[in-house]
Amino acid sequence: MxxxxxxxxxxxxxxxxxxxxxxxxxxxxxxxxxxxxxxxxxxxxxxxxHPPRTVPYASTRPFPRDLESLRAPASPLNIKLDKMMVEKQGGPTVLELTKAFGLPWQHFRPRPFTKKSSPYSWAPLRERKAL
Incomplete structure (x- = not known):
């Protein structure tokens, strides 16, 4: 059918x-x-x-309007970064990682030249010494 x-x-x-x-x-x-x-x-x-829920108009809120951002010209050359991008919250620092895992600080630093050349560059120290 x-x-x-x-x-x-x-x-x-x-x-x-x-x-x-x-x-x-x-x-x-x-x-x-x-x-x-x-x-x-x-x-x-x-x-x-699952049907879409109908929300009564009385319980909806208007979109918040920031007058400063509306007055600013919309130009790709005038892009301002948000506070979250400027004050970027990163992960743990290199020193925190060395204390947590007991490995030297060099292990947690980015090494692009060895990463491309050797498949074992990010292996733990014990495995690299065994090779």
């Missing part, structure tokens, strides 16, 4: 539909405003539909 589904906006091919919940018939489950859950006849596919 070929069924045009308003739920998915496409044609879905299933022989018959059977709701997972035995309390509802197919028609009642489709008209249920909280969504629908179906199981195909072969039991291999579970189809779920």
């Amino acid at each position: 070929l069924l045009f589904s308003r739920i998915f906006g496409c044609f879905i091919k299933y022989s018959t539909w059977r709701p997972i919940s035995r309390n509802f018939s197919n028609k009642e489950t489709l008209n249920h405003s909280g969504g629908a859950i179906f199981l195909s006849t072969d039991g291999a596919t579970i189809v779920c539909w």
Whole structure:
């Protein structure tokens, strides 16, 4: 049976539909405003539909408008970085990592020349000495 589904906006091919919940018939489950859950006849596919929730206009908020940013000209040459980009919170420092893992500080420094040339450049010290 070929069924045009308003739920998915496409044609879905299933022989018959059977709701997972035995309390509802197919028609009642489709008209249920909280969504629908179906199981195909072969039991291999579970189809779920979650309708979009309607939010009343009275409970919505307007978008916050920053007047300074609206007055500034929109030019790619005038891009200002956000505070998060300027005050970038990095991860742990090299000294914190050396204390935590007990390895020398050189191990945690970026080494682009050895990273490209040797596949063992980031291996722990014991493995590198064994090679």
